[in-house]
Structure formats: C-alpha cells, structure tokens
Amino acid sequence: MKLLEGKTVLVTGASTGIGRAAAIGAAQHGANVAINYANSDGPAQSCVAAIEALGQRAIAVKGDVADPQTAQDFVARAVDAFGKVDVMVSNAGICPFHAFLDMPVDVVERTFRVNLHGAYFMVQAAAQQMVKQGHGGSIVAVSSISALVGGEYQTHYTPTKAGVHSLMQSTAIALGKHNIRCNSVLPGTILTEINKDDLADDEKRRYMEQRTPLGRLGAPEDLAGPIVFLASDMAAYVTGAALLVDGGMYVNLQ
Numbered sequence: 573m574k575l576l577e578g579k580t581v582l583v584t585g586a587s588t589g590i591g592r593a594a595a596i597g598a599a600q601h602g603a604n605v606a607i608n609y610a611n612s613d614g615p616a617q618s619c620v621a622a623i624e625a626l627g628q629r630a631i632a633v634k635g636d637v638a639d640p641q642t643a644q645d646f647v648a649r650a651v652d653a654f655g656k657v658d659v660m661v662s663n664a665g666i667c668p669f670h671a672f673l674d675m676p677v678d679v680v681e682r683t684f685r686v687n688l689h690g691a692y693f694m695v696q697a698a699a700q701q702m703v704k705q706g707h708g709g710s711i712v713a714v715s716s717i718s719a720l721v722g723g724e725y726q727t728h729y730t731p732t733k734a735g736v737h738s739l740m741q742s743t744a745i746a747l748g749k750h751n752i753r754c755n756s757v758l759p760g761t762i763l764t765e766i767n768k769d770d771l772a773d774d775e776k777r778r779y780m781e782q783r784t785p786l787g788r789l790g791a792p793e794d795l796a797g798p799i800v801f802l803a804s805d806m807a808a809y810v811t812g813a814a815l816l817v818d819g820g821m822y823v824n825l826q
C-alpha cells in the first residue's frame with residue numbers, strides 16, 4: 573500500500589543520511605518530493621535521480637536553513653513545482669563534536685541557528701502554506717534521543733534537539749485547529765556523515781553498539797518507515813508525539 577500517493581513532501585537536509593532516506597521513502601510511497609540541502613550538489617542531484625527512477629517528480633533547492641529566507645524560498649519553489657505542500661520533514665542538522673569548557677562561541681551559535689532556528693522557520697513556512705491551502709498537513713521533525721539524554725561532546729547540540737522536540741509539542745497545539753499534525757522522531761545513533769569521524773574510533777563505535785538492545789547501530793533507512801508513517805493518514809490522530817527510533821538504546825540502563 574502506498575501511504576503518500578499524490579502528496580507533496582518537502583525534506584530539509586536531504587542530500588545525505590536520514591533526510592535522503594526519508595525523501596526516497598516518501599517517493600516509494602507515491603509522493604513528489606522537494607529536497608533542501610546546503611552544500612553537497614552531487615549527492616542532492618543523486619537523491620533527485622533516485623526519486624525520479626521511482627517514477628516520482630523531485631526538485632533540489634540549495635539553501636542554508638539558518639537563514640529564515642531559505643524556508644520561504646524552499647516552500648515557494650515546491651509550490652511552483654508541485655502546486656502544494658502536504659508534508660514537511662524538518663531534518664537538516666549539524667553536530668560538530670566539541671568539549672564543553674573551551675567550546676567556541678561560533679560553534680554554539682551556528683549549531684543553534686542551523687538545528688533550532690532552521691527547524692523553527694521551516695516549520696513556520698510550511699505551516700503558513702498549509703493553512704493557506706486549507707486542507708491540513710503533516711509536519712515531522714527529526715529530533716533525537718539526545719532530546720532526552722546528554723552527551724559530553726554535545727552540550728551545544730542536545731539543547732537544540734530538546735528544542736525541536738518541544739517545538740513539535742507547541743506547534744501541535746498551535747496548528748491542531750488547522751488539522752496540521754506535528755510530531756517528531758528521535759533517532760538513536762544512525763550511521764551517517766554527521767558521526768563518521770566520531771564513530772571511526774572503534775572503541776566508541778563498539779560501545780555504542782553494545783548499548784543497543786537490537787545489537788546494531790541504525791541505518792538512515794531505519795528512519796524512513798517511521799517518518800512516512802507519521803507523515804501519512806495512517807497517523808491521522810497522532811499529533812504532539814515523539815517516536816524513539818533507536819534500537820532500544822534509550823531504555824537500556826543496565
């Protein structure tokens with residue numbers, strides 16, 4: 573069964589990793605897809621090609637989500653191409669691992685702006701368009717297990733993921749009257765570009781694997797199903813929810 577037939581799905585940060593898997597997953601379920609990305613032209617074009625190979629339409633729109641204008645431009649380009657916005661997957665994010673005591677100010681500010689401000693303005697721009705259309709919509713934000721637990725080298729990052737989680741709770745209330753649902757997914761450790769260097773350390777990687785009851789770290793495709801589900805009418809009565817997609821890592825105390 574195709575869960576997103578005829579829908580227009582927007583995904584931020586979809587050149588690689590979780591965003592790319594979500595974009596392709598949406599296309600597999602019958603959606604046309606607009607992707608945003610910041611730098612990686614080749615991977616973004618390859619994501620578009622993968623979607624087109626599935627018989628769906630796709631556009632790639634380059635832009636830094638930290639700039640509020642990027643959100644307005646992304647939504648406008650999607651509406652030009654596909655006529656409407658049904659789903660926004662706010663996914664773009666960075667995690668430059670760094671110790672706390674000597675954390676550079678610019679790293680903190682950039683991480684906040686990309687991860688939290690970026691999500692805020694993308695969600696707002698999509699919601700403005702959905703309200704104008706008048707037939708509801710679905711917003712899925714990629715938060716993290718890190719919204720709930722800390723990380724020694726992620727003191728600038730975990731607050732942004734808690735913020736994204738909270739944003740979905742508040743927008744679920746603000747947008748419920750417009751039948752716009754807002755939910756988040758909370759991935760555990762998923763093997764992508766964002767943690768390639770961090771997990772190149774075999775000892776760290778083994779430790780993270782051992783903490784995971786399902787016995788492996790995640791792949792980007794592990795997020796596609798949960799994101800498509802929350803985006804779809806299968807989740808028509810789900811809003812303000814947060815879905816851990818972490819192989820059980822969060823509940824594994826001992």
Ligand SMILES: NC(=O)C1=CN([C@@H]2O[C@H](COP(=O)(O)OP(=O)(O)OC[C@H]3O[C@@H](n4cnc5c(N)ncnc54)[C@H](OP(=O)(O)O)[C@@H]3O)[C@@H](O)[C@H]2O)C=CC1
Nearest residue numbers: 585586587589590610611612636637665716761762764766
């Ligand atoms: N991997 C993991 O273990 C986990 C990841 N997450 C979250 O998942 C999301 C995706 O990360 P993941 O797939 O792992 O990592 P990747 O590095 O593979 O993907 C990040 C994506 O975000 C884009 N991006 C980065 N900065 C910007 C920006 N300023 N404006 C627009 N796009 C931008 C990148 O585009 P480009 O390549 O063009 O720079 C890329 O498409 C992030 O929000 C992350 O916090 C949450 C929990 C766990």
Ligand SMILES: C[C@H](O)[C@@H]1OC(=O)[C@H](O)[C@@H]1O
Nearest residue numbers: 667716718760761766767
């Ligand atoms: C980048 C990390 O590996 C990843 O991001 C998160 O949100 C989790 O903390 C994961 O470990």
